[in-house]
Amino acid sequence: MKALVIYDSVFGNTEKVARAIGSALGADVPVKGVSAVSPADLSGVDTLLVGSPTRSFKPTPAVTDFLAALPAGTLNGVRAAAFDTRIPLDSIKNPIFRMIVKKGGYAAPIIEKALSGKGAAIAIPGDGFIVLESEGPLKEGELERAAEWARSML
Numbered sequence: 727m728k729a730l731v732i733y734d735s736v737f738g739n740t741e742k743v744a745r746a747i748g749s750a751l752g753a754d755v756p757v758k759g760v761s762a763v764s765p766a767d768l769s770g771v772d773t774l775l776v777g778s779p780t781r782s783f784k785p786t787p788a789v790t791d792f793l794a795a796l797p798a799g800t801l802n803g804v805r806a807a808a809f810d811t812r813i814p815l816d817s818i819k820n821p822i823f824r825m826i827v828k829k830g831g832y833a834a835p836i837i838e839k840a841l842s843g844k845g846a847a848i849a850i851p852g853d854g855f856i857v858l859e860s861e862g863p864l865k866e867g868e869l870e871r872a873a874e875w876a877r878s879m880l
């Protein structure tokens with residue numbers, strides 16, 4: 727298996743999740759910020775995990791643009807999975823805003839769609855890991871849950 731974890735992170739929480747995922751997959755699995763990924767990094771990769779903070783119901787522009795720019799079929803034969811970080815619905819006090827956030831959705835399903843659009847097979851359902859406030863911290867236990875989620879791909 728040749729795995730790669732790609733992430734974006736504004737406040738550092740998604741990076742922590744990405745690193746926990748990388749370590750769970752193996753000691754030598756590279757974990758790269760999306761802006762540092764070159765096409766050569768994808769060469770020979772058969773297991774790809776991509777994560778982003780959820781920002782306005784979507785991945786960050788860097789993640790969206792990176793996936794959009796991959797030539798068609800780049801991910802043929804690759805097993806992939808998507809993850810995001812997000813705030814918990816029950817932390818949103820205003821019921822109207824809570825409903826908007828619930829309906830708006832999250833980054834992981836959008837990443838998943840982009841990954842399969844480039845030929846990847848989605849190996850496990852995407853997941854979202856909880857930050858207690860926009861800037862963090864992550865909810866207790868989320869790094870362990872992320873590691874377990876990633877191991878279910880092996």
Ligand SMILES: Cc1cc2nc3c(=O)[nH]c(=O)nc-3n(C[C@H](O)[C@H](O)[C@H](O)COP(=O)(O)O)c2cc1C
Pocket residue numbers: 734735736737738739740741778779780781782783784811812813814827830857859860861862
């Ligand atoms: C401008 C902005 C928009 C956001 N939009 C959402 C959203 O639509 N849904 C959600 O659950 N969290 C939203 N959040 C909270 C982010 O998901 C949170 O900041 C992120 O998970 C932290 O990850 P990071 O530390 O890797 O940047 C938003 C935060 C900001 C600052």
